[in-house]
Amino acid sequence: MTAVTETPTEAAAHEGDVVLRAVDITKTYGVTRALKGVNFDVRRGKVTVLFGENGAGKSTLMKILSGVEQPTGGVLELDGEPVTLASTTDAVDRGIAIIHQELNLCxxxxxxxxxxxxxxxxxxxxxxxxxxxxxxxxxxxxxxxxxxxxxxxxxxxxxxxxxxxxxxxxxxDARILIMDEPTSALSSAEVEVLFKVIDDLTASGVAIVYISHHLEEAIEVADHAVVFRDGDLVADRDAEGLTLPWVVSAMVGREADYDFRDASRDYGDVALRIEDVRVVDQEGGGRLAVDGVSLDVREGEIVALYGLMGAGRTELMEALSGREPFATGRALLGDTDLAPYSIQQRIELGIGLVPEDRQRDGLVQLMTVGQNLSLASLLGSVRRGLVSRKHERGGIEDQIRDVRVKTAGPEALITSLSGGNQQKVVIGKMLLTDPRVLLLDEPTRGIDVGAKGEIFSLLFREAARGLAVLYVTSEIGEALSAAHRVVVMSKGRVVREFDPRTCTREEVMAAAGETGADVHHTKEQHRE
Structure with missing residues (x-):
């Protein structure tokens, strides 16, 4: 069955009506209670935003509302009548579609x-x-x-x-559309287009449920917001009273508390030197994705590489890790030119990459937490030609504790973890190789504010021990609060460098070719 799109007049007449209701919904996985009697309404022609840390229960509820999973208890009501969504196909037939947090493409x-x-x-x-x-x-x-x-x-x-x-x-052509982290990999321009589409959909009566860890962005698009914590719906508020401090406090039970601008700046020698590097875009008709970049990163220093999509940041990171060749220029790890070395050899030398797409490039989905953690450092556990399971297990357990992975144990499947904890596993995997330089491409994509704080605390702790860190970010607030230095790239080049203690958001965004004026609109401006 295809959902029928209403005319603007019909949509206006019914705007705000409850089309889908969750009543006392519970969900348990063994002894874990993912949802604890949640009551939740989806309203016609409105955007309802769900906030909450990873593991708070948001995605679990969305899977139930879209037929991916069945509730342990409670009732779903569609148009006021009890309904069982037996599958995603059943949900789509009833006009409910979902955009999943982790890409579900072939x-x-x-x-x-x-x-x-x-x-x-x-x-x-x-x-x-x-x-x-x-x-x-x-x-x-x-x-x-x-x-x-x-x-x-x-x-x-x-x-x-x-x-x-x-x-x-x-x-x-759904009448209820669930968006779970729809903008996690989109550029600012693409987000703007998506917001216009959302406005068109709600104007025609489509109900939107929107989940995002980009808090400011989600506040802009919201008509109503609810906050989940530990499987409970703990707070809700209409758009008029919605503020960032209120959201963060409701999510984590406290104000946002990560800001590392005053962290120690006791740097050592240059750990990574990038000299006039150029990288060809293999899919861009031979254009240069990276065009003459030079940059030093010192021991104990954390450098944020900020820029828009297409700035060449990811291509630079992949070339440094050995995934793409340099067209010209060179990169030195200490005094060692990296050019002749493979990815594995570069890891052994002391440089490793945490990739942007953790699902495809950072993890093996069929493996356990422990197996994923030890993948990059397995050769270090070889004794007399065989892998020493005792040595490997000791390293895994130490790393789970060290990076604070919330897991049932090393034998748990990696897919059982939240996005933030999966990212900690990817970072922990590279830390187990004892790197001198750690490269991270969008290390907090799709994870909540609490997990972001934990990940940056981990990076600053390792930097204090002498690790050099270079990470890519598309979030200006993240660049300013979690780096010793901010380097801005635009169109393949380094265009400016900033000290996050003294610069402003506007200065950094302007350097990237983005004033911010056409990116952050209010919901009312979108609809004009």
Whole structure:
């Protein structure tokens, strides 16, 4: 069944009506109570934002509302009537679609097939690929992306894959659309386009449930907000009274408390020296993704690399780690030129990368927490040609404790952890290699404010022991509060450097080619 889109007049007449209600919903996994009797309303033509730390229960509730999982107790009501959502297909048939936090695409299929997988358009002669391609082109135009329906998803960058995930949900023509971290890999311009789409959807009566760890961004789009903590819905507020301090305090039970601008600046020698490096964009027609970058990072120093999508930050990090070659220039780890060394050899020398996409590039989903932690350092546990399980296990247990991974133990599947704890495992995996320089590409993507604080506390602790850290971020607040130095890239070049103790947000954003004036609008401005 395809959901029927209302006219603006019809939508206005019913705006604010409850279309989906969760009543006393509970969910248990063994002895863990993920949801503890939650009551939650989804309203027609409104954006309801869910805030909460990883593991608070937000995504669990969304999985229940979209038919991914069944509640242990409680009732769902759709249009005032009790309903059982037996599967995601059942939910879609009833007009409920979800954009998942972790991308749920088939990389070996093209964009068109990913958008219509499981609900292909059929004629008497078979699948109507032409019509599917036409709709796909329309969706890409609506999202202002030049992506061909025939492009393999594996060939798209992460942000473009996120666009495809959004397009797939839009193609379902749902009347209730759940967005779980829809902007985690999007650029500022792409976020702006998505917000316009959300405004169009709500104006036509679609109910939006929106989850994001980008707190300021979510506040802008919200009509109503609820806060989850430890499986309970602990607070709610309409948009008029919604402020960042209120959200953070309700989420974590205290004010936001990570700001490392006054951290020790007792630096050592230059650990990483980047000299006039150029990197070719292999998918960009031979253009330079990195164009003459020079940069030093010292022992004990944390440098934030800020910039917009397409600035060349990820390409630089991947080239430093050995995933992409330098076209010109060189990088020195101490006195060692990295050019002749492979990824594994660079790890052994003391440089490691925490990649942007932890699911695809940082973790093996079928392995346990312990197995993932020891992957990069396994050779260090070899004794007389065999892996010493005792040595390996000792290192794993020490690292779980050291980076504060919240897990049932080393044997727990990596998929049982929240996003923040999975990221700690990826970081811990690289710390087990005893690096001199740690590279991190968007280390806090898709994780909550509490977990961000824990991760940066970990990085500053390691920096105090002499580790050099270079990390990429798209969040200006993060760059200013969690670095000794902020380096801005734009169009493949380093354009400015700032001391976060003395610079302003506006100065850094302007240097990146972004004034902020066209990025952060209020909800009312979006609708004008």
């Amino acid at each position: 990389p070996n299929l093209n964009v068109r097939d990913n958008i219509f997988i499981g609900r292909e358009l059929r004629t008497a002669r078979g699948i109507d690929y032409g019509r599917e391609a036409e709709i796909t082109r329309g969706l890409m135009a609506r999202l202002e992306e030049e992506i061909s329906p025939d492009t393999l998803v594996a060939d798209l960058r992460l942000g473009q894959q996120q666009i495809v995930e959004i397009a797939r949900a839009l193609a379902a």
